[in-house]
Amino acid sequence: MKIYDITLPIHPKMLHWGRRPEVEIVESLANGDASNVTRWRLGAHTGTHVDAPAHFVDGATPIDEVPLTTLVGPAVVADLTGVTGDIEAADLIAAGVAGADRILCKTSNSAGPLRETERAPQWVGLSPGAAQWLIEQRVSLIGIDYLTIESHRRTESWDAHHSLLGAGVLILENADLAAVPAGNYELVCLPTKLVGADAAFARTILIERA
Template identity: 75%
Template sequence: MEIYDITLPIHPEMLHWGRKPEVEIVESLANGDASNVTRWRLGAHTGTHVDAPAHFVDGATPVDKLDLHALIGPALVVDATAVTGDISIDDLAAAGVAGHQRVLLKTSNSAGALKLPDRAESWVGLSPEAARWLIGQGVQLIGIDYLTIESHTRTDTWDAHHVLLGAGLIILENADLDAVPPGEYELVALPAKLVDADGSFTRAVLIKRDA
């Protein structure tokens, strides 16, 4: 089988929304300690991460209680690299999203905005109308290749987040799909089990098994 690691590396200079990760050396062999030990200061939404419904809905499902069946299983990587602005219903329908429970949107972000050290001025996101369409199609998890699935024009209202998380969908953000050809895979996306958290950094891989 072939494994695609779609997880962004976590380090102090990485692309991040707000304060970047910080690393403290607690113990080191070089200083005569018995081992190397570091302490990391980072947010739950650092790097490749899962947004749980609790992120935007008080009392909704937190990240440690998400259904693992939604986070592991067949997934479709959609080629949306030609899309500018918002991904629309027509874009999703034309890509054959109907009938798939886990969908990852490969956009121009993967080769562009996602590779920059700081937040871009613009990026490709998901329209609220397309978010509602995904709910009607029975999608359980939707992923995208940037800091947020929200369009850069809606980071004051967060419309797509309210639609998706309000319906109980799981959002996977910052998935690096640059080297992943569009098609069907097996997704394994396991967030850290942070109790009652709104989200968590996640190790995510796509698996293509031999026929």
């Protein structure tokens, strides 16, 4: 089998939304302490992470209660690198993802905005119509290769987030798909178990079996 690690490395200079991660050295061997110990300050939406329904819906499922059966299983990486604006339902249909339970959208973000250290003025995101199509298809998880699955045109109304999370569809963001060919994989996505949290950073891999 072949394993693709699609997790972004977490460090103080990384691409971010809001504050960057901060690292404090608590103890160090170099200073004569018994061991090396660090303290990290970072948000639940840092790096590759999963948005739980509680992110946009009060009282909805938090990240620690999301079933692992949704986060582990067959997934399709859809080649949407030719999309230059928002991803529409027609783009998803053309990519052949109808009937898939978990979909990861590989876009031009992977080779462009995702590689930068500052947020881009625009990126490929999901249109409200595409979000509704995914809900109608009974998709359980949708992922994208940028800070947010939301269109850069809608980061005030957050239409896709409201629709998807309101319907219980999990959102995986900041998946690094640059080296992953389109196709069928086994997804293993394990968010940190932050009790009652709206999201959590997650070590995420795709497995290609012979």
